[in-house]
Amino acid sequence: MIVRCLRRAVTAAVLTLALAVPLATPASATGNAPGAPGIGDPYFPDYGNGGYDARHYSLRLNYQPGADRLDGKATIVAVATQRLNRFNLDFLLDVKEIRVNGRPAAFAKSGGHELEVTPAIPLLKGTPFTVQVTYGGNPGSIQVPGIVTPWIKRADGALALGEPEIAWWWYPSNDHPADKATFDVAVTVPDGTEAVSNGILAGQRSSQGRTTYHWVMDKPMATYLATLYVGDLEVRKGRSSSGLPVYTAYGKDLGPREQAAKDSVERTPEIVDWLASVFGRYPFSSMGGSVINENVGFALETQAQPVYDSVFFEAGPDVGVVVHENAHQWFGDSVALKRWSDIWLNEGFATYAELLWSEKEGTGTAAELANAWYDQIPPASSFWQVKVSDPGPANLFNGAIYLRGAMALQALRTEVGDRDFFAILRTWTRTNRQGNATIPEFVSLAEKISGEQLDAVFSTWLDTVGKPAARPAPTAAAAATAGPPAAFAANRRMHEIMHGPIR
Incomplete structure (x- = not known):
């Protein structure tokens, strides 16, 4: 029943927007201009595009494993934010045809x-329009200087996984988190091959030796959070305690890591329930996770369907990484960035969620763990030279964004107290739900709720390089043991896997 309603709702929404496009009427040349080739992000000037707001992506894909051949038709429903005689999409594959409002476009x-893209007739400001792009190619063969190809070709399929770049390799888009949209992805693969994407599995059908899987993400999603995992997979389907669909997928090549991966990822509903008790209502209509055996060295918070490298489970279960990626469903996915310099709002908060989990489990309080990180990293370390509030594109995923970012939140908690601290987090996720936000907006909210002027806290931990003179929590809160708690060791292992040793 729910699946059918979702499919009808998405279809109706697309048709409504498409039908709302007025009949083509020549526009005056006066005021027409091309949309900017970038959305205005200072770190990545040519990422995203100007002049329109994408509202929905409908992808119809046909993928052939082995040959790594992807053929597709993308229908994008958007609204012009200015008079447009031309606009850009971010994309790398070969394009066969583009139509704008049904008419062929140059x-x-x-x-x-x-x-x-140059439409046959300029687009009027404020009007919806549709773009259909027919394309094809071999995504895994496309290389861009300075970027590790995020389309991972596998013997049995492929994986689309990367941040901030991935969309270019498999669908055309306005590729920046500031322009979120809903998605539905239908992918056809040979029988016996599974295909997993984001959201709810709205349909599955087989014909003439091929199977089509139709996935629907009914909440706005940043383009880099869209994923596709095709291969010989074990896919499990269940329900959470609140009745939401749960999809977990495991590559059949996980080997000795398989059981530890399942022991960790199958706890997702339990972890999400606990996160909801801390941060507020879960923001999506499904949940789950996929585990790959590619040694990419990271996990990613792809919306409602995080992807984990099996390396996290090499030494046994790792619940911390599952907590981290699911905390991102609130911090990074539902509340997304407006600009990439605000990456602390994603990674610092997801890392602090791990500390809160440790606190709940009795393996070290958040204060103890934050202090342990502070004590273990020497003042001369390059770690302390990263400006968390503005790290620069080269340091977007530096360990300092995660660890010092979490220390910043502990320092805030120490300053304002638990009642205001958790009120700040819950208000942040509620008021910015399914939207975008910035660090200054978080600072403003924290000051409003606490009634305090917090420049000293945020300046010390986010805006200043060098090791702060004082710990993020009072000395009395530090662990009484000579070394860091066991949970700190586990978290440090996770971050060394992701970023290399902290030096």
């Missing part, structure tokens, strides 16, 4: 990942 590659 298009050309514009260097790098830019695809320039």
